[in-house]
Amino acid sequence: MRNGIFWLIDEKLLCFKDGTFNHKRSWLELPNKITGGLPYNYYPRGRVEIKREKAVIYMNRHIYTEQVIIEIKREFELHTVEVVIKIDGSKHYRCCLDDGWNHYN
Numbered sequence: 001m002r003n004g005i006f007w008l009i010d011e012k013l014l015c016f017k018d019g020t021f022n023h024k025r026s027w028l029e030l031p032n033k034i035t036g037g038l039p040y041n042y043y044p045r046g047r048v049e050i051k052r053e054k055a056v057i058y059m060n061r062h063i064y065t066e067q068v069i070i071e072i073k074r075e076f077e078l079h080t081v082e083v084v085i086k087i088d089g090s091k092h093y094r095c096c097l098d099d100g101w102n103h104y105n
Helices: 023-028 066-075
Strands: 004-009 012-017 045-051 054-059 082-087
Touching: 004 023, 004 066, 012 066, 054 066, 066 082
Parallel strands: 054 082
Antiparallel strands: 004 012, 004 045, 045 054
């Protein structure tokens, strides 16, 4: 079981495990070829927290799919633990899909 943060970028999971829960700080450390010069809150994102032998996945509603959950469980080694999904609709997890600045359109 591992804590961490993640983004879904072009349908691929980008994960930071066992480190900071600070998306903004972690994003600033990435090369431009990954970020594309976009802000940290452009892509949908979330985090995994381990609490009392239970994993809680907080995530933007736009990436809540069975396939993404499977990938998160694999990446954060959540095979043998209860997993709770929390769709976080707060401003904290807003992204381009919430704010209308989607480069996919």
